[in-house]
Amino acid sequence: MDSLSQIILGAAVGEAVLGRKVGNRAMLWGGICGTLPDLDVFANAVTDPMSALAYHRAFTHSLPFALLAAPLVGLAIHRFYGGREGPVKGWPVFAALLAAFYALLTAGSLLMPIEVYNIPVVTLVITAVFAGIFLVVGGLRWLRGFPDVMANASWKGWSWLAFAAIVTHPLLDCFTAYGTQFFQPFLASRVAWNTISVADPLYTIPFLILLVWARTRVQGTGARRKLNTAGLILSCGYLLLTTVNYFNVDSVMEHTLNERGINATEHVISPSILNNVLWSGTARTEGDVYYFSQYSLFDRYRNFEPFIRIAGNHDLVAPYLEDRDMRILRWFTKDYYGVIPSDVAGKVQVNDLRYGLIADDPADPNSYIFSWQVDTTSRPVRVVQESAGPREGVKPGELLGRLWGRLKGI
Template sequence: MDSLTQIVLGAAVGEAVLGKKVGNKAMLWGAIAGTIPDLDTLAGNFLDPITAIEIHRGISHSILFSIGMAPLLGWLISKLYYKTKEATWQQWSWLFFWGLVTHPLLDAHTTWGTQLFWPFDLRLAYQNIFVIDPLYTLPFLVCVILAMRLPRTSEKRKRVNTLGLILSSSYLVITLLLKGVTYFKFTTALDNQNINYTKIDTRPAPFNSLLWSANIDASNHYLLADYSIFDTQSISFIKVPKQHQLLDKVEDKKALSRLITISEGWYAVSKKGEQLYFNDLRFGAYDIYADTLNFAFSYKLVETKNGLTIEEPQRNSEEMKTVLGNLWNRIWGN
């Protein structure tokens, strides 16, 4: 999830664990704990693009990392507040453990997922919430701010903070139910249109849980579709050629294999002039009804003497305004 959401979650967890003893300091350090796992993005600045993608949401998003870092951070903070002795290092460690581990637990609900069980090569991705979802974050944020303004021993403070945790968790459950409903809608439409397919992958569209997208593997091509819970017309499917054969000319097969693994096999190749683009379909296209499909994660493949490198095409701000406008209109049905 986005940084603000992880800060809010970390603050609420910190309050639940230690707020009554140390007050707003629990929220502060909980918020900090909630941001620590995403520091792996800083390491990515010193690595090649493929490796940077591979390590994101890796070790720092694992249970093992949370178990290992929590006692160290707890000990350091206990030394910082050694004069007040409001909490023991074990209590601070417990706060940091929950602040660290709830971060990847939430990330597991997004499309990218997380390697919660690192070093095992298993990425959990339930794909039931977009990485930025105001309906998850804003009510949660309001509850945290209200709780922050109340005395630490106040029962109302505890109730308000608990309400935020309940609302956010309930919303996740609702999105899981919506995922099930929309999955049924997509598969029913495929059956009604006598479309043969081998795999289907569904996820919410950006910034909401009302509009859902689907990728369908149909042999030598993919089908893309979307469905809003307000739709009144039948689901239509957009054909996207896989064109995997275009990658035969790429010499750096090892780097290419790593990129394919990252995409979990959901990729299509496009060509503009002589330039090849690797499109990771898991994150969808900006507008599947546009004349030219532009994918959210589209990598320009550049072969150099040092091997294959990838570059992300520059996004046009004016085009993004149009995309967001189309998305807003599509949410409310066809």
């Protein structure tokens, strides 16, 4: 999900694990550890688009990473506040921990079954950014002055906090349509339960209010603990509600397909952005033909309306399916992709059809949320441009208006 939601979840988990012992530091480091997996976005700056696509929500979002990184991060925080547990004495411990973190991140990333370029550089950048976070927190401590006694926990305590905050990040991502590669480096498949949008205010805002309210209460008090627990319970309850919605909407999709006589080999549904009321559905049929439609919980009838036929045009890329960039695109889209010829000779646009259309014309290149320009003039073919969100000539205000109008129901 979005970074703010992950920071809030990490901070709340940190408070639940160590709040009674270390106070606000539990929220601080819970929030930092909660956003640590998303440092993989820095791959965009040092590698090619397809490597960055494959690397996002990969090893840093996996269970093995959470298990192995937590002791390193926990020891670093413990020593940061003056603790003496663990190997290596004095300040050299931080250099040793950074080296161990870099080695872990690099080894796990190199073992990934998807081919990612420049992994040593990618992991070096992530490690440097994480080290920079410690420097920033240390700088703020220096500016505010060092107290005589600093709240600290054991290496084990901080490690539990780090693990809980790191692992809940990919678990939350599993509920989204984008999903996460939770079992990297052993499996390339993404876990995606498709129950919640990547940004949902009804999940984030109440959770944030309760966390800030808890932050104002005195460390270790029952009121602080209850408010933080209430935030965690409310957020989990909302995820449960989205799961119920998913199974409800999925039954509507199956009923509509049968009613319309669409012989779908499979289908995918997911909530539209910023809500859990309006859902999109894409069905795949034989002969690379897809059907896209939407359903709002406020619709009068339990049907997806209207259905738009989308030609896959897979024949345009058939000779290149085993080229590395196309293999990654097929893996990422789970073969829910359509191809449109480009105005530029030798190039085609590959569109992710899982998220449907943002306009009514499937032949319009601007109708798709995620798309890639693929250059077929060289072998192997390569992605030369990645696009996400509204394109040129598409006004965000109009898109939100269309979203709101359909969300209110038919």
